[in-house]
Amino acid sequence: MKILSAAQIRALDQATIQAEGITSVELMERAAAAFTEWLLEKLAAHPQREVHVFCGPGNNGGDGLAAARLLHLAGQAVRVWLLPAARHSADFTANHQRLPSEVPCIELDAYQLPELSSSAVLVDALFGTGLNRPLTGVAAAVVHYLNNSSAPVVAVDMPSGLLTDAPQPKSSPVVCAHYTISFELPKLAFLLPQNADYVGQWELVSIGLNTTVIHKTPVDNYYTDLKLLTNRLPARQRFAHKGTYGHALLLGGSYGKIGAAVLAAQACLHSGVGLLTLAVPAVGYTVAQTAVPEAMALPDVGQDYIGELPNLKGYSVVAIGPGLGQQPDTLRVLEQLLRTCPAPLVLDADALNLLGSNRHLLALLPPDTILTPHPKEFERLTQPAHDDYHRLELLRAFCARHRCYVVLKGAYTCIGTPTGTLYFNSTGNPGMATGGSGDVLTGVVAALCAQGLAPLDAALLAVYAHGRAGDLGAQQIGQMGLTAGIIAAHLGPALEELTTPPTF
Numbered sequence: 001m002k003i004l005s006a007a008q009i010r011a012l013d014q015a016t017i018q019a020e021g022i023t024s025v026e027l028m029e030r031a032a033a034a035f036t037e038w039l040l041e042k043l044a045a046h047p048q049r050e051v052h053v054f055c056g057p058g059n060n061g062g063d064g065l066a067a068a069r070l071l072h073l074a075g076q077a078v079r080v081w082l083l084p085a086a087r088h089s090a091d092f093t094a095n096h097q098r099l100p101s102e103v104p105c106i107e108l109d110a111y112q113l114p115e116l117s118s119s120a121v122l123v124d125a126l127f128g129t130g131l132n133r134p135l136t137g138v139a140a141a142v143v144h145y146l147n148n149s150s151a152p153v154v155a156v157d158m159p160s161g162l163l164t165d166a167p168q169p170k171s172s173p174v175v176c177a178h179y180t181i182s183f184e185l186p187k188l189a190f191l192l193p194q195n196a197d198y199v200g201q202w203e204l205v206s207i208g209l210n211t212t213v214i215h216k217t218p219v220d221n222y223y224t225d226l227k228l229l230t231n232r233l234p235a236r237q238r239f240a241h242k243g244t245y246g247h248a249l250l251l252g253g254s255y256g257k258i259g260a261a262v263l264a265a266q267a268c269l270h271s272g273v274g275l276l277t278l279a280v281p282a283v284g285y286t287v288a289q290t291a292v293p294e295a296m297a298l299p300d301v302g303q304d305y306i307g308e309l310p311n312l313k314g315y316s317v318v319a320i321g322p323g324l325g326q327q328p329d330t331l332r333v334l335e336q337l338l339r340t341c342p343a344p345l346v347l348d349a350d351a352l353n354l355l356g357s358n359r360h361l362l363a364l365l366p367p368d369t370i371l372t373p374h375p376k377e378f379e380r381l382t383q384p385a386h387d388d389y390h391r392l393e394l395l396r397a398f399c400a401r402h403r404c405y406v407v408l409k410g411a412y413t414c415i416g417t418p419t420g421t422l423y424f425n426s427t428g429n430p431g432m433a434t435g436g437s438g439d440v441l442t443g444v445v446a447a448l449c450a451q452g453l454a455p456l457d458a459a460l461l462a463v464y465a466h467g468r469a470g471d472l473g474a475q476q477i478g479q480m481g482l483t484a485g486i487i488a489a490h491l492g493p494a495l496e497e498l499t500t501p502p503t504f
């Protein structure tokens with residue numbers, strides 16, 4: 001799915017109106033109907049709750065007015081509160097006029113805001129994608145009032161006060177919605193941790209915006225869904241043998257952290273790799289042979305940490321990092337690897353930390369390398385970010401400069417590419433915030449590279465399948481019960497969902 005800017009959304013609304021020969025008020029009716037349908041479904045179990053719709057002066061307020069009419073027609077008790085304004089949009093006015101006279105519609109007074117019962121449901125239709133400056137005056141007072149209410153708040157399209165694709169000034173008022181019901185496409189603001197308290201749980205409802213125009217709109221950001229991933233992962237071939245699916249070399253583990261290398265190895269094997277060699281320090285040899293008998297174990301000369309680079313001949317991918325440690329000898333191994341690796345390279349965890357504390361090595365990064373940092377590891381490679389938007393700029397700059405792919409891990413893991421396009425992942429759950437789940441991801445990325453996938457495809461599919469495996473695991477044992485090992489065990493079914501069957 002594409003992520004459009006506020007300006008592109010406006011253009012898309014206009015293009016849909018033209019292409020479909022409808023009026024803007026008809027498009028607003030679709031938006032209001034989709035929102036109302038969602039709300040009525042939620043209210044089905046509590047039909048006696050009164051809905052209070054807070055409307056701003058523009059089209060977001062127009063949506064609110066149209067939704068109030070539809071809720072009333074559906075038999076729902078509803079009341080409208082209007083923000084005082086000098087000007088209103090034409091579609092606001094049209095829907096204001098269409099509001100049945102039985103629906104109470106009252107102008108808000110900042111000094112006398114209504115008392116609401118906690119059983120009420122509050123609809124925030126103050127401002128949407130047209131917001132162009134911080135909220136002040138009565139609008140700000142209403143936001144504070146909504147945020148201090150004990151009733152649930154459902155935002156129409158955007159929580160009011162939140163910009164669609166840029167940070168708003170610190171301490172400017174923003175509605176903290178429990179739910180945000182947004183139209184057609186995800187908004188960049190929804191995907192960043194700093195906006196979590198404003199957006200709440202977000203869902204998309206379709207209003208039939210024109211697909212041809214969406215297709216033609218050039219964007220910098222994508223939200224990775226199944227549709228974007230089709231035809232990227234070929235099915236297994238009938239006459240395949242283990243050589244068909246590549247030979248991965250995984251270097252990791254140090255005293256006390258052999259488990260990280262084991263988890264990455266298990267994940268790699270659950271993700272279709274043909275052969276796996278696991279290089280660990282001598283202390284991890286028996287563990288590796290016992291815990292992952294499917295892998296060939298390569299004991300290092302170092303007892304507690306890796307101190308020598310194995311012969312790299314014959315491998316289809318080399319991944320390094322999980323549990324690696326940061327000993328000077330290991331740093332030398334990493335440097336030699338960067339200088340000589342003939343295969344695609346995946347860097348994670350301590351390999352990234354070593355790069356971060358030895359920045360001159362960044363110049364040695366082979367093009368197309370895949371790096372999988374969490375935000376702290378990423379900042380060690382670059383600089384501390386002022387906020388989540390700045391971090392995305394740093395990500396773009398880093399990928400362009402080093403011609404690499406960076407998998408910036410988080411709730412909506414963001415894959416940065418050398419061309420500047422960013423891909424936000426849609427799978428996964430907070431149960432995955434548990435030690436070792438990143439090591440599992442490294443194993444999946446390595447396995448897909450070993451099978452010959454291009455770095456972008458490998459990163460996109462691995463991140464999606466990893467999150468999906470976490471979701472499948474959580475369905476079975478709950479988010480609290482999820483462990484990295486359980487994520488690894490669900491990779492098979494997750495990858496199966498992404499596999500393209502042979503064409504008929």
Ligand SMILES: NC(=O)C1=CN([C@@H]2O[C@H](COP(=O)(O)OP(=O)(O)OC[C@H]3O[C@@H](n4cnc5c(N)ncnc54)[C@H](OP(=O)(O)O)[C@@H]3O)[C@@H](O)[C@H]2O)[C@@H](O)CC1
Nearest residue numbers: 013028031058059060127128129130131132133134135157
């Ligand atoms: N046909 C369509 O286009 C469809 C649109 N749809 C809906 O419309 C929403 C976008 O509507 P919108 O463009 O009218 O903007 P909206 O968010 O209501 O703001 C209103 C106006 O407020 C003003 N303003 C801005 N910031 C301000 C501030 N801080 N404090 C005070 N005023 C401020 C600014 O006007 P200004 O004062 O700058 O002249 C702005 O124009 C979208 O989110 C969706 O819900 C759907 O119905 C689908 C069809």
Ligand SMILES: Nc1ncnc2c1ncn2[C@@H]1O[C@H](COP(=O)(O)OP(=O)(O)O)[C@@H](O)[C@H]1O
Nearest residue numbers: 409410411428429430432433435436437438439
């Ligand atoms: N709240 C969340 N929602 C979805 N995925 C998450 C969440 N928290 C963590 N994850 C995923 O779990 C993994 C954690 O990786 P990382 O921090 O490197 O863990 P570790 O170092 O313990 O292996 C990442 O892939 C991340 O995207």
Ligand SMILES: [K+]
Nearest residue numbers: 124127156158
């Ligand atoms: K809103």
